[in-house]
Each structure stands twice: as C-alpha cells, then as structure tokens.
Amino acid sequence: MGQHVWLLLATVFTELIVIVKWWNQQEGTTRQMPEYVKVGWAIGFTVLGVVYPIVQVRAFFHILRVERKRI
Numbered sequence: 001m002g003q004h005v006w007l008l009l010a011t012v013f014t015e016l017i018v019i020v021k022w023w024n025q026q027e028g029t030t031r032q033m034p035e036y037v038k039v040g041w042a043i044g045f046t047v048l049g050v051v052y053p054i055v056q057v058r059a060f061f062h063i064l065r066v067e068r069k070r071i
Helices: 003-023 035-070
Strands: none
Touching: none
C-alpha cells in the first residue's frame, strides 16, 4: 500500500474512534449503534484485512511466474 493509503486508513480509524466514543453521549441516551453500521464496518475491515492481502500476494506470484518465463 502506498503512503496515501496509510494516511486514509489512519483517518478512517480516528473517525471510528470518535464515533464510538460519542455515540452513547448524544442527548443523554444509551441507544445502540444500528446493525447495518456494524455490518458495514465488519465488511470493510474484512475486505481490507483479508481480501486485499490475498489479491496482492497472488499478483506478486504472478509477476514471479512471468519473470521466470522470460529468463
């Protein structure tokens, strides 16, 4: 991942921390975060944490195979 992606991830993580911190402090209520928000975050972290590295490793091995054929 490039430099800007790490900055983006840090910003998203900071926003998530702020949302979680202030969620229950709004208007003095103790309401829960909606289920669709939790599912959305879970899907996002799964894609970033599992699918993206798998795609990158496969691309790396594909490049290695192409280089071996050229030699």
